[in-house]
Amino acid sequence: MVRKSWFFTPGLLLLIFVLSGCPKRPPEPVIIEKLPFENPMAKILKAFSAADSLQAKASIRIDMMRSGQETNFALNGVILYQKPDQLRILGYHPFGMGVFDALYKNGEFLLLSPLQKRAYTGEISEFDDLMEMAGVQVTMERAPGGQIPNRIRIELTEKETRVDLRLKEISLNPFLPEDSFWWVVPEGVEVRPLAQFLKVKRRK
Numbered sequence: 001m002v003r004k005s006w007f008f009t010p011g012l013l014l015l016i017f018v019l020s021g022c023p024k025r026p027p028e029p030v031i032i033e034k035l036p037f038e039n040p041m042a043k044i045l046k047a048f049s050a051a052d053s054l055q056a057k058a059s060i061r062i063d064m065m066r067s068g069q070e071t072n073f074a075l076n077g078v079i080l081y082q083k084p085d086q087l088r089i090l091g092y093h094p095f096g097m098g099v100f101d102a103l104y105k106n107g108e109f110l111l112l113s114p115l116q117k118r119a120y121t122g123e124i125s126e127f128d129d130l131m132e133m134a135g136v137q138v139t140m141e142r143a144p145g146g147q148i149p150n151r152i153r154i155e156l157t158e159k160e161t162r163v164d165l166r167l168k169e170i171s172l173n174p175f176l177p178e179d180s181f182w183w184v185v186p187e188g189v190e191v192r193p194l195a196q197f198l199k200v201k202r203r204k
Contacts, residue, residue: 040131040138040154041104041124045085047140050147054081056170060091065160075099079167086181089165103183109194110183119185122194130195134158148172 048054058077063070080088085106091099101112109124135157140149148170154163185191 047149048081051172052083055174056167059166061164063162117189119191120194120197
């Protein structure tokens with residue numbers, strides 16, 4: 001009995017090994033390639049490039065977190081575009097008071113906040129790294145069959161701010177006066193570098 005048991009045990013182990021097959025190799029790690037950062041302004045201009053010019057009204061919603069509290073603003077707006085690289089977005093309080101004026105022209109970006117009496121300006125191409133750190137992202141939607149986006153969402157992750165623009169009454173290829181893209185610093189407004197607006201929180 002002892003001899004039979006001695007032969008049986010290795011045979012059983014060999015059978016189990018054959019039936020179970022060779023040990024499986026651990027799965028190779030999946031390498032996720034990070035897509036290069038795309039300048040948000042370049043992305044918007046590209047989306048509008050199907051038209052030579054554009055004029056539209058917009059409903060604008062701004063959501064932001066401040067001291068742990070969420071604040072929302074609903075504004076009216078106007079969007080102007082002239083090919084290839086001029087874009088202006090103006091936001092108004094429903095009663096007509098100007099809230100912001102954002103202008104991009106020939107590579108320079110200007111942002112005016114009349115209520116704060118403050119403006120920011122700079123060559124936007126110099127701030128790709130800073131915008132990536134600040135988590136600036138742009139997503140757009142088009143109506144079925146449309147060539148121009150009818151919704152633009154801008155998110156500044158580090159500043160906990162989202163801007164949602166819904167375009168309406170879109171006019172393609174209208175004549176836009178030259179002064180549509182002029183910008184003069186109002187009296188009493190402090191002009192600061194764009195980097196101060198885009199600055200990110202210090203990471204712990």
